[in-house]
Amino acid sequence: GLGLTFKKDESFGEWYSEVVVNSEMIEYYDISGCYILRPSTMAIWETLQAFFDAEIKKMNVKNAYFPLFVTENVLQKEKDHIEGFAPEVAWVTKSGQSDLEVPIAIRPTSETVMYPYFSKWIRGHRDLPLKLNQWCNVVRWEFSHPTPFIRSREFLWQEGHTAFATKEEADKEVLEILELYRRIYEEYLAVPVIQGRKSELEKFAGGLYTTSVEAFIPITGRGIQGATSHCLGQNFAKMFEIDFENEKGEKAKVWQNSWGCSTRTIGVMVMVHGDDKGLVLPPKVAGVQVIVIPVPYKDANMQAIFAACTSTVQTLLAEGIRAEHDLRENYSPGWKYSNWEMKGVPLRIEIGPKDIASKQVRVVRRDNGAKTDIPLANLVEVVNGILSNIQASLFNAAKEKRDACIKVVHTWEEFIAALNNKKLILAPWCDEEEVEKDVKTRTKGELGAAKTLCSPLDQPVLPEGTLCFASGKPAKKWTYWGRSY
Numbered sequence: 001g002l003g004l005t006f007k008k009d010e011s012f013g014e015w016y017s018e019v020v021v022n023s024e025m026i027e028y029y030d031i032s033g034c035y036i037l038r039p040s041t042m043a044i045w046e047t048l049q050a051f052f053d054a055e056i057k058k059m060n061v062k063n064a065y066f067p068l069f070v071t072e073n074v075l076q077k078e079k080d081h082i083e084g085f086a087p088e089v090a091w092v093t094k095s096g097q098s099d100l101e102v103p104i105a106i107r108p109t110s111e112t113v114m115y116p117y118f119s120k121w122i123r124g125h126r127d128l129p130l131k132l133n134q135w136c137n138v139v140r141w142e143f144s145h146p147t148p149f150i151r152s153r154e155f156l157w158q159e160g161h162t163a164f165a166t167k168e169e170a171d172k173e174v175l176e177i178l179e180l181y182r183r184i185y186e187e188y189l190a191v192p193v194i195q196g197r198k199s200e201l202e203k204f205a206g207g208l209y210t211t212s213v214e215a216f217i218p219i220t221g222r223g224i225q226g227a228t229s230h231c232l233g234q235n236f237a238k239m240f241e242i243d244f245e246n247e248k249g250e251k252a253k254v255w256q257n258s259w260g261c262s263t264r265t266i267g268v269m270v271m272v273h274g275d276d277k278g279l280v281l282p283p284k285v286a287g288v289q290v291i292v293i294p295v296p297y298k299d300a301n302m303q304a305i306f307a308a309c310t311s312t313v314q315t316l317l318a319e320g321i322r323a324e325h326d327l328r329e330n331y332s333p334g335w336k337y338s339n340w341e342m343k344g345v346p347l348r349i350e351i352g353p354k355d356i357a358s359k360q361v362r363v364v365r366r367d368n369g370a371k372t373d374i375p376l377a378n379l380v381e382v383v384n385g386i387l388s389n390i391q392a393s394l395f396n397a398a399k400e401k402r403d404a405c406i407k408v409v410h411t412w413e414e415f416i417a418a419l420n421n422k423k424l425i426l427a428p429w430c431d432e433e434e435v436e437k438d439v440k441t442r443t444k445g446e447l448g449a450a451k452t453l454c455s456p457l458d459q460p461v462l463p464e465g466t467l468c469f470a471s472g473k474p475a476k477k478w479t480y481w482g483r484s485y
C-alpha cells in the first residue's frame with residue numbers, strides 16, 4: 001500500500017525507518033550502518049552547506065581538503081583524546097592480496113591529519129589566524145544501534161579547524177560558529193535548539209571546553225546533540241608543537257578551535273516534523289517546494305489542464321520557487337497526493353477544469369492540510385506568503401512542543417518522575433563530576449541512563465542557597481539533563 005504501516009507515536013523507530021525510505025531520502029545498503037543518500041537528502045544537505053559555507057567565508061575561513069587516511073603513530077599522538085574512541089577507528093590493512101606494511105586508519109575526524117601541517121605552516125604571528133574547513137565524509141565504526149542520519153558508520157559533515165594567537169580570539173569564534181549552528185537548526189530546519197556548554201565529563205576530552213546546540217525529540221523524550229563547537233585550548237598545540245613567534249619575539253603556543261556539523265541535522269528534522277503521512281519538509285530546505293498536479297475530469301480538455309500545470313510551474317520557477325509538476329498518466333490524483341505528501345513537499349497545487357474556467361488554482365498545505373483557491377493573478381506572492389508561513393508555523397509548533405517537555409526540578413524525586421515522563425529536565429547542579437557519574441549509575445536501565453546535555457549559555461537566575469537536585473550541595477549552575485541518542 002501507499003501509506004505508512006507504522007504510526008509515529010506508537011512505533012517511533014519503525015516509523016522513522018519507513019519514512020526516510022518511503023520519502024525517497026534514504027536507501028538501505030548491504031553494509032550495516034551505511035546508507036545511500038538519495039537526491040532529496042542531498043538537496044537538503046546542499047542548502048545547509050550553501051548557507052554555512054557562505055557564512056564561514058565571511059569569517060575568512062578557507063576550504064581545504066586533507067587526505068582520508070592517517071597513519072597510526074600520528075593518530076595515537078593525542079592519547080587522551082583517542083583512547084575512548086579507538087574501537088571506532090576503521091583501518092586499511094591490505095591492498096589486493098598483500099598486507100600493507102603499516103595499517104592505515106580512515107579519518108574519524110581530522111585533528112591528527114591536519115595539525116602536523118599546521119605546525120609546519122605556522123611560524124610567526126602573521127601566519128595567524130589560520131582558519132580552515134573541509135566538507136567531507138568521516139568513518140566511525142560504531143557498534144551501537146545504527147540509525148539513518150542519526151548514527152551511521154560513514155557520514156558527511158563539515159569540520160572547521162582554526163588557530164589563533166590569543167585565547168580571546170578563539171573563545172569569540174567558538175560562539176560565532178555556535179550561533180551559525182543555531183541558525184541552521186532554527187532558521188532552516190525549523191528545529192528549536194538550546195545553546196550550551198558540555199560538562200567536563202561529556203566534553204571532547206582532547207579539548208579545553210565544548211559548546212553544543214542540543215535538540216530534543218518529544219516523542220521519545222530524548223535529547224540529541226545537534227552540532228559542536230570546541231575550544232581546544234593549547235592541548236593540540238603542545239602535542240603537535242604548533243608554535244609561533246609572537247609580537248614580542250617570544251615563542252608561544254597557538255590557541256585552537258574545531259567545530260563540526262553533520263548530516264545528523266537531517267535526521268533530527270525528520271524526527272521533529274514528520275507525521276503519519278510521512279515527511280514534512282520546511283520550505284527553506286525542501287528540494288521541491290511546490291508540486292503541481294493535474295486533476296483530470298472525464299471529458300475535460302486534458303491538454304488545457306496540462307498546459308496550465310506547465311505554465312504554473314514556469315511562473316513559480318521564474319520567481320525562484322522550486323516547483324515541479326507530476327503529469328504521469330498512470331497514477332490517479334489521489335495516489336499522487338499521498339505520494340508527494342510522503343515526500344514532505346510543503347505545498348501542492350491542484351489544477352482541474354473548474355480552476356481553468358475561473359483562472360485559479362487550489363493550493364493545499366502539507367503541514368496542516370489547509371486548502372485555498374488562489375486567483376492566478378497573484379499566485380507567486382500568495383505562494384511565497386504561504387511558504388514562509390509554513391516555515392514559521394513549523395518552527396513555532398516544534399518550539400511549543402519542545403518547551404512543553406521542559407521540566408524544572410529541584411529534588412531527586414522530581415528528577416526521576418520527570419525522567420519517567422520523558423521530560424527535558426532543567427535542574428540546579430553542583431557541577432561535580434562524581435555527582436554526574438552517580439546520576440548515570442542511579443538511572444541506568446534499558447532506556448539508557450540520564451546524562452547532562454548542556455548547561456545553557458542563557459542561565460536562568462539561580463537564587464542564593466539553591467541546592468543541587470542530586471547531591472544537596474550548593475548548586476553552581478542550571479543544567480539540562482535527560483536520556484539522549
Ligand SMILES: O=C1CCCN[C@@H]1CCCn1cnc2ccccc2c1=O
Binds near residue numbers: 110140230259260
Ligand atoms: O567534534 C568535533 C568537531 C569537528 C572536528 N572534531 C571535533 C572532535 C571530534 C571528537 N572525536 C569524535 N569521535 C572520534 C572517533 C574516533 C577517533 C577520534 C574521535 C574524535 O576525536
